[in-house]
Amino acid sequence: MSQPESPDERLRAQSERQKKRRETSAAYLFLAPYLALLCMFGLFPVIYAFGLSFFDTIEGVFWGLTNYTSVLSDFRLPRSTVNVLTFTAIWVALTVVGVTILSLTLDVLPRRLATTLRTIFFLPGAVISSALVVLWLFLLDPSVSPFRPILHLVGWETLQSLVVGLGYATVFAIMSYFATSGGWIVVMGGALASLPTEVIEAARVDGAKPYQIAARIKLPMIWRSIVLMAILSLAAGIQIFVEPQLISLAGAQFAQPDWSLNQLAFSYAFQMGDFGASAALSTMLVLVSVTIALVIIFVTKFYKID
Amino acid sequence: MEPGLLRRQFWLGRFFLLACLGFAVCFYGIPLLWLFLASTHNQATLISDPPLSLGS
Numbered sequence: 001m002s003q004p005e006s007p008d009e010r011l012r013a014q015s016e017r018q019k020k021r022r023e024t025s026a027a028y029l030f031l032a033p034y035l036a037l038l039c040m041f042g043l044f045p046v047i048y049a050f051g052l053s054f055f056d057t058i059e060g061v062f063w064g065l066t067n068y069t070s071v072l073s074d075f076r077l078p079r080s081t082v083n084v085l086t087f088t089a090i091w092v093a094l095t096v097v098g099v100t101i102l103s104l105t106l107d108v109l110p111r112r113l114a115t116t117l118r119t120i121f122f123l124p125g126a127v128i129s130s131a132l133v134v135l136w137l138f139l140l141d142p143s144v145s146p147f148r149p150i151l152h153l154v155g156w157e158t159l160q161s162l163v164v165g166l167g168y169a170t171v172f173a174i175m176s177y178f179a180t181s182g183g184w185i186v187v188m189g190g191a192l193a194s195l196p197t198e199v200i201e202a203a204r205v206d207g208a209k210p211y212q213i214a215a216r217i218k219l220p221m222i223w224r225s226i227v228l229m230a231i232l233s234l235a236a237g238i239q240i241f242v243e244p245q246l247i248s249l250a251g252a253q254f255a256q257p258d259w260s261l262n263q264l265a266f267s268y269a270f271q272m273g274d275f276g277a278s279a280a281l282s283t284m285l286v287l288v289s290v291t292i293a294l295v296i297i298f299v300t301k302f303y304k305i306d
Numbered sequence: 307m308e309p310g311l312l313r314r315q316f317w318l319g320r321f322f323l324l325a326c327l328g329f330a331v332c333f334y335g336i337p338l339l340w341l342f343l344a345s346t347h348n349q350a351t352l353i354s355d356p357p358l359s360l361g362s
Contacts, residue, residue: 105326117327121334127341138344138352139337146340146358178337211319 046286052279067280071268076258083169083244084260088237090173095233099181100226103188104214118189122182129179133246136175141250159250168259172243180236184229191225192218227300234296235289241266261285 005013056063071077102121106114124132138144141159142151156162163171195218203213244259245266258264261281269278297303336358343357 101326102330105323105330108323109327117331120338121330123338124334135337135341139340144353144356146336146356148356178333182334209319211322 046283049279049282049286052276053283055276057275057279058273063276067276068284071277071281071284074264076264077261080258080261080264084238084240086167086169087172087240087260088234090169091176091237092230092233094173094177095181095184096226096230098177099184099188099229100219102181103185103192104218106185106189107192107218108210108214114189118182118186121185124178125180125182127179129242130246132179133175133243134249136171136178137247137250140171140174160253163254168244168247168256171247172240175243176237176240180233187229188222188225191222195221223300224302227296227302231293231296234292238285238289 053067054062054064056066106117109117127135137159139147140151140162142148142156142162143158145151151162154165156165166174199221200213200217203217208216239262240260241262244256244263248255248257256263257267262285265278265281265285268274268281340358344352347355347357
């Protein structure tokens, strides 16, 4: 039988509980603005689109799975899916490899030089993505590009020949990499800066060379940040829209109105007026993104505390 | 380890580091410089007299 608590112990336990409750309330208070925005612009649109996907929005009647079957039987869907998967594979690979190598390289430079270079790499991310697409249309056009001697050397005399040579997916992957990698380099810089210096010092004292420290010590310690980058890039890659939509600015021959799945959803909604089909395709995209993210999280044991 | 092998590893590492940084500076820096220089052009001169070119 347990001993009855003394009044002092009861008071102490009560004040502990109150302190914990105050801390929890403060945490929720800080989270509240984010949760409100998440509900308004994240959860509510997903739930709304899910509901809408079962209705014929033109006639306003319940349709069951008809929107899903009509989207799945659309002849443009397989080609758009292949395009998006190709783009996502190239872009995620470029991002993971490029950002990791650059971050590890910057980490061995003197601090001031590394900070300057990191800022330069980050700058494109501060420019709106539609403007970057236009910028890259000029940069990839061999007639006006600063890289034109290199492009001519490869045999690309016109933008048309370059796009045919590289493929739309690679061109869009280069544009997206330029826009987003700088931000990730800054994030990785933060992850590398938080590594315990005594571990790296110990490796250096043991005679490890910089590339050994990078590959065998730093890399395994920042793998969670790399996985996070891969998951978020994957989710963003599946939603590609701006690049294929704006490439028509280079000329009508480049127009790709149904290149990506998001463009297909856009055309259902705003060209055909079929919001139900658009919602069905968007719901399927969300499901695919969430499923892939969950698989990566569980396979890599992302949230497991070491 | 032989001193020659050590020296070669050192230079290889240094070359890789410089190659990565050089590529990155060109990849990020030239477009930004082009963007800055292009802001001093209009649409006609952007085509007839491009702002920046590496070599002739």
